[in-house]
Amino acid sequence: MSRKPFIAGNWKMNMTVETGTKLIEELKPLVKNADCDVCLCVPAILIPAMVKAAEGSNIHIGAENVHWAASGAYTGEISTGMLKEYGVKYVIIGHSERRQYFGETDESVNKRTLAALDAGLTPIVCVGELLEERESGKTNEVLDRQLKVGLNGIEDVSKVVIAYEPVWAIGTGKTATDAQAQETIAYIRKKIGELFCPKCAEKVVIQYGGSMNAGNCKGLMAQPDIDGGLIGGASLKTDFATIVNFNK
Numbered sequence: 001m002s003r004k005p006f007i008a009g010n011w012k013m014n015m016t017v018e019t020g021t022k023l024i025e026e027l028k029p030l031v032k033n034a035d036c037d038v039c040l041c042v043p044a045i046l047i048p049a050m051v052k053a054a055e056g057s058n059i060h061i062g063a064e065n066v067h068w069a070a071s072g073a074y075t076g077e078i079s080t081g082m083l084k085e086y087g088v089k090y091v092i093i094g095h096s097e098r099r100q101y102f103g104e105t106d107e108s109v110n111k112r113t114l115a116a117l118d119a120g121l122t123p124i125v126c127v128g129e130l131l132e133e134r135e136s137g138k139t140n141e142v143l144d145r146q147l148k149v150g151l152n153g154i155e156d157v158s159k160v161v162i163a164y165e166p167v168w169a170i171g172t173g174k175t176a177t178d179a180q181a182q183e184t185i186a187y188i189r190k191k192i193g194e195l196f197c198p199k200c201a202e203k204v205v206i207q208y209g210g211s212m213n214a215g216n217c218k219g220l221m222a223q224p225d226i227d228g229g230l231i232g233g234a235s236l237k238t239d240f241a242t243i244v245n246f247n248k
């Protein structure tokens, strides 16, 4: 089963209309021959300007979060309809920073994921263990819970992208080794096979995230179960293009 590689950036709370537009202008010619799907997930307020900047290119603009309700009294949140108005296709859900600082739970991840799918958006559902969880041998247990609850009730799991991001590797410069990332992502695929069906699991695009950069992307992308990357720091510069062109 061949899965199309997918490289997505996560700008987090960085960039402005000016710096973001400039970066996208620089990236456009560099990524135009990519063999993978390319997306930059940007702060909600930058979406309109970045969609405009990326117009006519193969760079999709995504969001960093989405609420489950269609509308209503949810101060500070964004709905799927608002994202779709700008042609957004991808949305990150349950990033570890949202889990850590903003009270995101597996249950709220599940609600957001179901709402995104319902609206025809592709959720990039983030999972991953903390350092103490890895060190105490709890990685698989944590992933089991995040996947079971986070993906509960999904009809067609092949419409979901999973980003495996070991929390200890995010923004730390400490990447998981190729073997560690492969082993854990293969485990995630197996688990999805158990929760849904093995054939469906073969169709799910699973990214690695956590200090992925221009230097280590080739080794990670060469692993059989790693289908892409969710890139934080390196998506704020033209290095992102090197990652997109990992196979060139």
Ligand code: PGA
Pocket (backbone or CB within 6 Å): 010, 165, 169, 170, 171, 172, 173, 209, 210, 211, 212, 230, 231, 232, 233, 234
């Ligand atoms: P990083 O972030 O590449 O800066 O480690 C990845 C992420 O948080 O998605």
